Amino acid sequence: MALGRSVLKTLMDMKQGHPSEEMKELNQLIYEDITEEMFITMLHSKYDLKTKTLTFSNAGHNPLLVYKAAKDVMELHTVKGVALGFLENYSYREASFVIEKGDIVVFYTDGITEAENTSSELFGIERLKDVVYNNRGRSAEKIKEAILNEITSFRGEKEQVDDITFVILKSKK
Structure with a gap:
């Protein structure tokens, strides 16, 4: 946890550059200080208000879940990249896409997709996509509530063992 906070603080102090x-x-900064058993997954992004473009880079984290309103489809956006601290001198890739009116972008941790029910079945990405799609006409706050309710219902009596962290962006313009 302390290493994660340190990485985020370092990221905030950096000059305004490309996510990759x-x-x-960041990878170079922590590579020397991390043990073989440790690593940090992360998806880093920047949003350009003028062009409405989200540019992101991925260090072994989950893909972005994106609802494209104009096409009425759910998409997964990712670029390959290893976890921070895993390989020295690793060059990360980045990708971009435009966020249009009605689009929804979900950043999430694996605590959502790996939530288990009493039958040891995982919640999975398809269920998450379904919840977002079925609530696409609602506010980001209501989508958040729907995701949490669906996970709780799915788990039943099974304890949640991993954190559930997510951010929902919904474009109004």
């Missing part, structure tokens, strides 16, 4: 460049720099 900042990920490479």
Whole structure:
């Protein structure tokens, strides 16, 4: 946890560059201080208000879940990249897409997709996609509530063993 906070603080202090460049720099900073058993997954992004473009880089984290309103489809957006601290001098890739009116972007941890029910079945990405799609006409706050309710209902009596962290962006313009 302390290492994760340190990485985020370092990221906040960096110059305004591309996510892939900042990920490479972060990787180098922590590579020397991390043990073989440790690593940090992360998806780093920047949003350009003028062009409505989200540019992101991925260090072994989950893909972005994106609802594209104009096409009425759910998409997964990712680029390959290893966890921070895993390989020295690793060059991260980045990708971009435009966020249009009505689009929804979900950043999430594996605590959602790996939530288990009493039959040891995983919640999975398809269920998450279904919840977002079925609530696409609602506010980001209501989508959040729907996701949490669906996970709780799915788990039943099974204890949640991993954290559930997510951010929902919904474009109004």
